[in-house]
Amino acid sequence: MPTVLLAGLRQPLDLWLRRTGLYDFHVENGAKMVPFAGFEMPLAYGNVGQVASHTHVRTSAGLFDVGHMVQSMFRGPTATEFLEWLTPSSLGGLAPYSSTLSVLLNERGGIIDDTVITKHAKDAFYVVTNAGRRDADMAWFKERLEEWNTERGGKGGGKVEWEVLDGWGLVALQGPESAGYLQALTSFDLKGLTFGRSAFVPVEGFNLHVARGGYTGEDGFEISIPPQHTETVTRLLTKSPVQLAGLGARDSLRLEAGMCLYGQDLDEDTTPVEAGLSWVIGKDRRENASFIGAQGVLKHLKEGPPRRRVGFVVEGAPARQGAKLFTPGGEASIGTITSGIPSPTLGKNIAMGYVTSGNHKKGTEVEVEVRNKRRKAIVTPMPFVKPNYYRG
Missing domain, CATH: 3.30.1360.120 (Probable tRNA modification gtpase trme; domain 1)
Incomplete structure (x- = not known):
């Protein structure tokens, strides 16, 4: 601020x-x-x-310290169905005390926020959302919860309660x-x-x-x-x-690690398909299309998105948020860098951003405008550094 x-x-x-x-x-x-x-x-x-x-x-x-993030609990007989309405994830099949990355979607299929949802039981979920989207998220939850509890799955005692773990x-x-x-x-x-x-x-x-x-x-x-x-x-x-x-x-x-920051790499005009997050969309959700924004998301799944989030290795100076991307020697921009840094681990300049479909394949050479000078960049798979998650 x-x-x-x-x-x-x-x-x-x-x-x-x-x-x-x-x-x-x-x-x-x-x-x-x-x-x-x-x-x-x-x-x-x-x-x-x-x-x-x-x-x-x-x-x-x-x-x-990530205490600025918003922690919430959703409880009730239809909590699973409610959160599956707000997100494209398959929460019904999630095992108790398992988590998934997901996204809250608007009616166009754009990402209101990314979130981690942890299922404690079919009637209880722990949800963490971003601090920078606090006002937008809380207004969205409030409006959708009122609609759910009065007009949709909340009828007949199936209401969902929402508790924000403030502080x-x-x-x-x-x-x-x-x-x-x-x-x-x-x-x-x-x-x-x-x-x-x-x-x-x-x-x-x-x-x-x-x-x-x-x-x-x-x-x-x-x-x-x-x-x-x-x-x-x-x-x-x-x-x-x-x-x-x-x-x-x-x-x-x-x-x-190839992870997105909301407000830079994700926004309400970006679908999860464009963002490279199609994996959060459950197979059954693609078939029943019962989530908010399904029409826009399924269109991108079927026809392919107009642009895609990809990684880059950039020669010379690092490319920062807002830097424009071009085909080699091209005049019209084909995309924009959303995040970029000199990588401490790799000793290279890395970035992520969006390019028009067709320019997104691994090894594609593009040019990025840094300080009014074109620099070579190569489309590179993410994550840039191999993850070390513990899987047992």
């Missing part, structure tokens, strides 16, 4: 930005706080640079040493908790919802914490070798 100017006076950021329950903890640990998604969030800590923090997560373990902490312990570190704090056998699974895990006397997964491509856990215990639990999780990590490292790690 930008600083606001009123009558020539610069208003302090903290008048306009929210804080997670770990704000004081971040300041105590030397965090550089910056505006992000309506919150004051840590960019980096002390004199540890973004590349060093990134590398530590790839080789050891780091902890991210709850959420931290992401990520990296190859994260499992060993967390295992030392619990009697729960984490070997049985494979990627995409979750459980309530006792951690030093606290019963916490722990989901194996994350936003880095590494093994790790996302841990939900009641408000009164957030700082205490976080202190337990940040002893050597775990280092605190901020937004800078989080962005470079997720891009190396």
Whole structure:
């Protein structure tokens, strides 16, 4: 959120930005706080640079505060059907305490937000959505829930209830040493908790919802914490070798892992097919087409989308968000870069973006305009760095 100017006076950021329950903890640990998604969030800590923090997560373990994300519970006899109306995922066949990446879709099939949905039971789901989409998501949930409970599946006692876990902490312990570190704090056998699974895990006397997964491509856990215990639990999780990590490292790690950032790589004018997320659309959902936005999504599945999200390796200077793409020597733009960085792990400039269909195949050479100069870029499969998820 930008600083606001009123009558020539610069208003302090903290008048306009929210804080997670770990704000004081971040300041105590030397965090550089910056505006992000309506919150004051840590960019980096002390004199540890973004590349060093990134590398530590790839080789050891780091902890991210993701408490700005919106955590919700949906409960009721028709909770499965309700969420299958809002998303194209097959939630009915999901095993208890299993998770899936999904998308909330508008009537045109555009992505309102990406989300992780965890099924606790057929009548109970834990849903995490993005902080930057909080207002849009909550308005969408409220409107659709009222419609569902009055006109659709909520008739006859099948109503769905929605609880926002406001103030709850959420931290992401990520990296190859994260499992060993967390295992030392619990009697729960984490070997049985494979990627995409979750459980309530006792951690030093606290019963916490722990989901194996994350936003880095590494093994790790996302841990939900009641408000009164957030700082205490976080202190337990940040002893050597775990280092605190901020937004800078989080962005470079997720891009190396080929993961999207809403508002850059995804928006309401982009379908999951264009975004390379067709795998979130269940086979049965394609057949019954009972989700919001099905017509637009199924059209792209059948006919092919007009553009596609792909990865690039860029020569010379890194290409950033908004850089235009061209065929070699071409005059008309064929697409746009949505995210780009110098990759700390690969030592190359990597990016993702959208190109017109036909220019999306692996190995296709394109040109990207960086600082008014055309540079060579090669369409490259994602993820750029092989993931290290624990699958047992």
